[in-house]
Amino acid sequence: MFEAVIMACLVADPALCRPVLLPGYEASALAACEAALADRPPVPTLAEGIERGAITCQPIGPVARVEEVAAGVFAHRAVISDAAPENGGDVGNAGFVIGGDSVAMIDAGGAAQVGEALYRAIRAKTDLPVSHVILTHMHPDHVLGASVFAAAGAEVVGHAGLSRALTDRAQTYLDNFGRLIGKQAFIGTRVLLPDVTVESSMSLDLGGRVLELRAWPSSHTGSDLTVGDVTTGTLFTGDLVFHVHTPALDGSVLGWQSVLADLRGIEGYTQIVPGHGGPVLDWPDGGGALAGYLDVLVDETREAIARGDSLAEAVEKVATGEMSKWELFDLFNPRNATVAYTELEWE
Structure with a gap:
């Protein structure tokens, strides 16, 4: 198999380059890929500070490992780690x-290369064409690969609060993940609304x-969205459910308790794909560990x-007995x- 790529280099450091995928030109033979490029010349969209190089056809690059967790439903389990x-x-x-007729992608990884x-x-x-890329919430490890699917023609779908959340945090996310991953590997990564x-x-x-698709009130974040496949009873929860990876609170802890209880009471879903861990958990039992941690x-x-503990004192003590149950x-x-503490001190 062959695919089309554009060599993209940093203007500030031309020695740092990466072949960036141009989706839609995949072919079983080199000649067919090159013919598609000639018939439909691409107009790549790259972030500022990137110099465009040659567009060529190359052997297909790394493929993410996925597991078919139900008929026609595929899940990718990411590494339990901070970005690195x-x-x-x-x-x-x-x-x-x-x-x-089409495919929906749910979340997109923490960089364009993912x-x-x-x-x-x-x-x-x-x-089949990828018609939608659905983002379950605002965090960079779930949204920063979305531009690949948008370039393939997919509509980007998210919670009503996602645009504001990403607008406010876009540069911080790009700076932090670019630093953690490395400038070269991060080439081609953009934030899409x-x-x-x-x-x-x-x-x-x-x-x-x-x-x-269902939008939820402030819980893990202020922009959480779930995606349910009615056919197989599979629910993509995003980070409303964590497994193995320590939960990350960026919204309301009381809201998260309430939302999780509601999620566990929804009928029709027998398994979930959580935002971390899994990649598939029985439902509602799979939410038990998170519910216990939040309690x-x-x-x-x-x-x-x-x-009367100060914030600094509380941070050293609260929930530390849960340490053996979670990574990170x-x-x-x-x-x-x-x-x-910041939320509950005003109760």
Whole structure:
């Protein structure tokens, strides 16, 4: 298999270059890829500070590993880690659903190169067009690969609060993930705002296959969206559910408790693809560990406030008994305790 790429280099450091995928020109033979380029010359969109080089056809690049967790439903389990050069930003789960007419991608990884690998995984399974890339929330490990699918013609779909959240944080996300991953590997990465937003709920028909999208109030973040495949009873929860990876609170801890309880009460779904871990968990049992952690976080934060502990004192104590149950605990639990304390001290 062959694909079209453009060599993209940093203007500030021309020695740092990366072949960036141009989706839509995949072919089994080199000549066919080159003929497609000649027939439909691409107009690549790259971020500022990137110099465009030659467009060529090359053997297909790295393909993301996916697991078929239900008929036509594929999940990619990312690494349980913070973004780093060795993982290239592949630290948030993703997946896709194949319908009769098109494919929907759910989340897109933490860099353009992750999105490219996920796009290739779709192409290894089907030639159907990718009609939608659905972003479950604002965090960079789930959104920064979306431009690959937009270039392939997909509409970007997200929570009604996603545009504002990404607008406010775009440069911070790009700076931080670019630093953690490395400038060269991060070439081609951009932040895209949604074309379609979900205020409460929405149905997407992929051709005899309906996805149910639901926007949730502030919980893990202020922009959480779930995607349910009615056909197989599979729910993509994004980071409303964590597994193995320590939960990360960036919204309302009380809201998250409420939303999780509502999610666990929804009928019709027997398994989920969480935002981290898995890649598939039985439902609603798969939410038990997170529910337990949130209960401890709330209870112990309230106890710390009642004792008169300062924020700094509370952060050192709250929920530390949960450490053995989760990975990356020292990185995320202090942040969670800080957010919970700030929320609950005003009860």
